[in-house]
Amino acid sequence: MQPPTGILKLNVDGAFKIVAGVAGGGGILCDHKGICVLAFAKNYQGVISALDAEAHALWDGLMICCSKGFLDIMVETDSLNLVHIVTGHTPRPWELTCII
Numbered sequence: 893m894q895p896p897t898g899i900l901k902l903n904v905d906g907a908f909k910i911v912a913g914v915a916g917g918g919g920i921l922c923d924h925k926g927i928c929v930l931a932f933a934k935n936y937q938g939v940i941s942a943l944d945a946e947a948h949a950l951w952d953g954l955m956i957c958c959s960k961g962f963l964d965i966m967v968e969t970d971s972l973n974l975v976h977i978v979t980g981h982t983p984r985p986w987e988l989t990c991i992i
Contacts, residue, residue, distance in 0.1 A: 903968045906945030915939035917949025946971040947991045
């Protein structure tokens, strides 16, 4: 779903591979026409789950948006668990306390 005119949409995603112990995440910020305003990708150290990687990607995306002055945004993630945690419908796990 595209955002309304004047609103930007941040879509974030994280990934975690337990066997290799590696994690990463990224995101893309687009306008109402679907034009990319910015994108980012990062490797994460010390991440312990896919949910943790998703939360890191969300944090990084929001911090980048704020630093660039993009404050009127909507956010999309494919992690329903993360949405429930951020919106207060599910208790925050201890390992995400410093991120959320």
